[in-house]
Amino acid sequence: MSVFFLSVSLLPKFPQVYVGDDVALICNHKGGSKPTKWIIDGTQQSHQDYSIILLTAVTPKNNGACECEQGGPRSDPFTLTVLELEPHAQPSPSVGGAVMTKGEGRNLVLQADDDLKDWACFALRGVSSFALGVNVNEKMKRAVIFAELKGAERATFWCKKKKTEHRSNAVTLKMTELMVMLVPPAVPVLQGEPVALRCVVWGGPKLENAVFYKDKIEIMNSPEGTYTITNATQDDVGNYSCHATYRFSHISAEAAQKEGDSDAQELKVIGGPPAAVISVSTKSLQCSCPRCPADCTSYHWYHTLFNDPHSHRRLSENHQSITVEEEGLYSCQFDCGKGFSRFSDSYSYKAEFGGLLYILLGVAALIILMGVTVWMLKRRTHGRNNMQVTGRGKDNDMLMSVRFERREDF
Incomplete structure (x- = not known):
């Protein structure tokens, strides 16, 4: 007689779940069978026939008891608790956003307050976790990990401080096999903040125009290939895609015009942790x-x-x-x-020393100018005195000469 046992587990196996994380709930079964039903806080979810349920950019609204059911039996509840806080470190892409072409890789830069040598980094591809190499630059006080999908449709990357439960935020990267990509940010969009969605074509051709769609409805044309939301709200939540018109004119001046569509990418806007x-x-x-x-x-x-x-x-x-x-x-x-x-x-x-320096230099210049002025005045006065003395001597000589001439006349 087979023993039928169901349980719910979390992937990645985070010690703490933070707001904005992407996580998966797995219905582990021994002797069980599909289809799988998911029940969260007593409400059956729309996901059917899947033993995995993906929750993206979670918030405290996702808190609750999570259960799965297969063929009648139901698992024990797994309690999901999302902390409305920031984790202890932050990896982020050095360039680019959340979407990559097949076979592409990207550097993630990790910054933390403490010694980066105490941190280890991991990738979750599908349901398997892998340790990653960490290149620490002590001078720059940062570490770099190379993130690649290796054929997976999506992968989540995060870091954990050794011998503790402290971890970083998680970065999820997704793969596309299309020439045209709609690229959202690699981190969750916070309410009230700006966000730019880019329409990019693999190979770097000249983009002539991009048409953006939200939930399959055209919203704008952009020759620059960017759709900018200046103040993100819940009204901006949806699935976005783009249609690009482009030429590989850097290869040939006679290059033909080409067109293509991107995959749809989900944009979620969350409140995020309270801000200082x-x-x-x-x-x-x-x-x-x-x-x-x-x-x-x-x-x-x-x-x-x-x-x-x-x-x-x-x-x-x-x-x-x-x-x-x-x-x-x-x-x-x-x-x-x-x-x-x-x-x-x-x-x-900006230090005020620069302004103070200019004031001091101005005062010094004024003092020097005053000193030079006084010196010149003294010199001019002394010169006049000499001229007066010299003039009097000449007058006396002339007087004596006149007197002498007069004596000769007598």
Whole structure:
């Protein structure tokens, strides 16, 4: 007699699930059979005949008890809890967005507050996880991993700090076999932020026009190949695609005009974690987070050089307020234990020394000018005195001469 047992498990096997993650729920079965029904918080889902259910850009709205059912028996509930926080590190593509052509690879840059040698990175392709090589650049304070799909339709990449449950956010990359690609960002779109959807053609031909569609309805034409949403809202959620007109004119001036359609790509807009806020008083910066949970009690401050975005580093100060001295961009976030608030907007600080230097130079120039003026006045006065003395001597000589001549006349 076979034993029938169902269970629900999570992929990737994250110790914590953060807002914006892409995760999959798998109905593991021993002796079970399809079709599979999914029940989340008592509501049967529309997904049928699949032992895997994919949840993209999850939010706390996805929280609840997840169960699967095959042929009558139902699994024990698996509780999904999504933390409305940022994870402990951030990998992001050095170039490009979420879509790649078949066989293509892309570098992901990992930045973290602590020693990057303590981090390991992984890829989930299908239902299998793989460890990745991590190239650490200590001088730049970043690490690079090479992300490739290796034939999978989509793959998720993330990093984890060794011997802890701290992990980074996850980046999902998707494959297309078409010449034309609609490329959304590789990270979730946050409500209120701008987002650019690009229509790209493999091989880099000259793009003559791109027509963008949302849910198969034409929304705009763009010779530049970009559709920009300046302030993302829930109204922008949907499936986007594009139709491109292009020529390979860099290969031949007589190249024929070509056309092609992209795959449809889902765009989801989420609220995201609460954001920290910087308030400014002279050279003092103060960090606050009105929407943060009560257990967010410590502060992290960061500094980035104007000319080097990779110089992003955590400062030693951990108080609510700091005094800035060094030029650059300053930001802060709250440490909430299992994760962080969103970063504040950056505050740009330019030292006042440059203006003060100009003032001091101006004062010095004025003093020198006054000194030169006084010296010239003294010199002119001294010259006049000499001229007066010389003039009197000549007058005396002339007088004596006149007197002498007069004596001769007598």
